[in-house]
Amino acid sequence: MNEKFVPRIVGFLCNxxxxxxxxxxxxxxxxxxxxxRAIRVMCSSRVNPLFIIRVFLIGADGVLVAGCHPGDCxxxxxxxxxxxxxxxxxxxxxxxxxxxxxxxxxxxxxGEGPRFAKVITEFTEKIKELGPNxxxxxxxx
Amino acid sequence: MSKVLKIxxxxxxxxxxxxxxxxxxxxVKGVFTLRKINDNGAVxxxxxxxxxxxxxxxxxxxxxxxxxxxxxxxxxxxxxVAEPVVAVVRPCELRAFIELVKRKQGxxxxxxxxxxxxxxxxxxxxxxxxxxxxKLSQYWDATKRNEIVPDTRPTCKSCEHFLPxxxxxTIALIGKKDIGxxxxxFLNTEKGQKFVDGIDGEFVEGKLESEEVVSMRNKRKDxxxxxxxxxxxxxxxxxxxxxxFGKCIGCHGCSKVCPICYCNLCYSDxxxxxxxxxxxxxxxxxxxxxxxxxxxxxxxxxxxxxxxISCVGCGLCADVCPANIPISTIFLKVGDSVQKMxxxxxxxxxxxxxxxTTFKTEEFVEVED
Numbered sequence: 001m002n003e004k005f006v007p008r009i010v011g012f013l014c015n016x017x018x019x020x021x022x023x024x025x026x027x028x029x030x031x032x033x034x035x036x037r038a039i040r041v042m043c044s045s046r047v048n049p050l051f052i053i054r055v056f057l058i059g060a061d062g063v064l065v066a067g068c069h070p071g072d073c074x075x076x077x078x079x080x081x082x083x084x085x086x087x088x089x090x091x092x093x094x095x096x097x098x099x100x101x102x103x104x105x106x107x108x109x110x111g112e113g114p115r116f117a118k119v120i121t122e123f124t125e126k127i128k129e130l131g132p133n134x135x136x137x138x139x140x141x
Numbered sequence: 142m143s144k145v146l147k148i149x150x151x152x153x154x155x156x157x158x159x160x161x162x163x164x165x166x167x168x169v170k171g172v173f174t175l176r177k178i179n180d181n182g183a184v185x186x187x188x189x190x191x192x193x194x195x196x197x198x199x200x201x202x203x204x205x206x207x208x209x210x211x212x213x214x215x216x217x218x219x220x221x222v223a224e225p226v227v228a229v230v231r232p233c234e235l236r237a238f239i240e241l242v243k244r245k246q247g248x249x250x251x252x253x254x255x256x257x258x259x260x261x262x263x264x265x266x267x268x269x270x271x272x273x274x275x276k277l278s279q280y281w282d283a284t285k286r287n288e289i290v291p292d293t294r295p296t297c298k299s300c301e302h303f304l305p306x307x308x309x310x311t312i313a314l315i316g317k318k319d320i321g322x323x324x325x326x327f328l329n330t331e332k333g334q335k336f337v338d339g340i341d342g343e344f345v346e347g348k349l350e351s352e353e354v355v356s357m358r359n360k361r362k363d364x365x366x367x368x369x370x371x372x373x374x375x376x377x378x379x380x381x382x383x384x385x386f387g388k389c390i391g392c393h394g395c396s397k398v399c400p401i402c403y404c405n406l407c408y409s410d411x412x413x414x415x416x417x418x419x420x421x422x423x424x425x426x427x428x429x430x431x432x433x434x435x436x437x438x439x440x441x442x443x444x445x446x447x448x449x450i451s452c453v454g455c456g457l458c459a460d461v462c463p464a465n466i467p468i469s470t471i472f473l474k475v476g477d478s479v480q481k482m483x484x485x486x487x488x489x490x491x492x493x494x495x496x497x498t499t500f501k502t503e504e505f506v507e508v509e510d
Binding site (some may be wrong): 049050053054057059070071077080081083084085086087088089090091092094095096097098104105106107119122123132135136137138139 | 249338374375376377378379381383409427428429430431432438439442443445446449450474475478479482497498500501502504505508509510
């Protein structure tokens with residue numbers, strides 16, 4: 001395995017929980033790999049499956065969708081709907097023989113700085129095992 | 142068991158008779174059905190109110206020039222039809238219409254639905270070449286013999302849902318040896334029975350789900366397995382997707398004819414992905430090459446996530462594809478797998494909620510990490 005490979009992970013973080021969780025992880029000076037490119041969304045359910053497909057095809061090595069724990073959604077039920085959409089997308093990826101392991105859905109609350117660091121570390125390790133996203137090399141946008 | 146109306150005429154004539162009766166008696170004010178355009182096998186859906194025009198109706202003609210469900214949605218998008226209309230559509234077209242009604246793109250009000258046990262339709266290509274008339278006898282022979290009709294759309298050959306789910310009246314065709322001179326018309330609902338009240342014919346009891354239907358369903362299941370194995374979608378991966386959709390010319394015809402793709406402000410037709418030069422420059426630096434037009438793979442996977450859950454497998458997308466991409470097979474396979482997650486069958490029941498519009502608090506814990 002190429003030790004120098006630092007995965008690029010695009011993370012869609014919900015404004016109310018996971019983005020604040022990321023913030024907490026930062027101000028707590030927790031160690032984690034510099035692999036995440038964070039995009040703040042108002043709710044995990046705002047993430048159109050097209051966004052994920054798009055960044056995957058452009059060449060992101062991993063895509064993370066993170067939101068509030070079930071029952072804690074700022075908009076009552078957004079994360080439940082996000083979960084359904086994510087499950088469908090994952091199923092479609094599997095049906096088409098694409099690497100669905102490059103997609104991850106995690107619930108991280110605003111108080112869970114350490115959990116955020118753990119999720120990022122774990123996911124980065126996993127992506128390292130998978131290697132770079134082959135979409136990067138394709139003659140395709 | 143349900144009520145059956147028997148008419149001693151060929152299936153085509155019996156349905157004509159039924160439509161004429163409904164219109165003449167004033168029970169319906171309009172008939173939505175396939176109608177001949179010329180003698181060369183060209184047909185189109187029409188809404189007919191005059192008896193004279195009904196003469197050219199060919200309700201059972203094995204061709205789908207457009208998905209009837211989509212057309213009915215266009216007719217009722219801005220409000221339901223004011224007076225009773227009878228619509229003769231195929232099972233998948235009816236299912237598509239139900240899916241559109243669930244999405245508030247049409248109204249079922251004032252419609253009486255007639256459908257049939259469906260042997261499928263021929264690709265449009267056969268009709269535009271003027272060759273369809275030669276195929277008609279083969280079509281009806283295979284239907285009588287309870288065989289899969291050769292040369293029909295691949296999705297038709299492998300369709301398990303050839304019995305309509307929500308039709309008021311169903312014409313029994315599959316495996317009926319004597320459709321040349323007799324026709325069995327199943328009256329599934331009270332509404333259906335009320336409408337045919339007073340027509341000439343014999344009323345008996347019967348079962349639509351006959352042995353022939355069961356055996357046909359098994360044949361279609363086998364055919365479906367064969368079709369899926371041939372294309373091997375699950376082994377596609379990125380490489381397969383690029384090879385398959387690399388042929389796409391980006392006309393978006395598949396989405397134009399798709400009954401479920403109803404958005405008139407489609408993301409993929411918008412200028413969202415018309416990139417600035419620097420985006421192309423960055424991509425070129427990284428990849429050393431760029432396909433133009435871009436976005437064919439993301440377009441198709443995106444469409445899968447949007448309509449896969451409701452895909453009825455009518456097969457029009459593959460039919461109109463100028464690059465001969467087997468889109469309908471891919472959508473059928475992926476749609477099947479997504480629909481199974483929720484035990485959802487598009488168009489089975491108008492009360493059944495579309496899975497993406499609802500949720501359960503305890504589900505899919507396996508996708509969380």
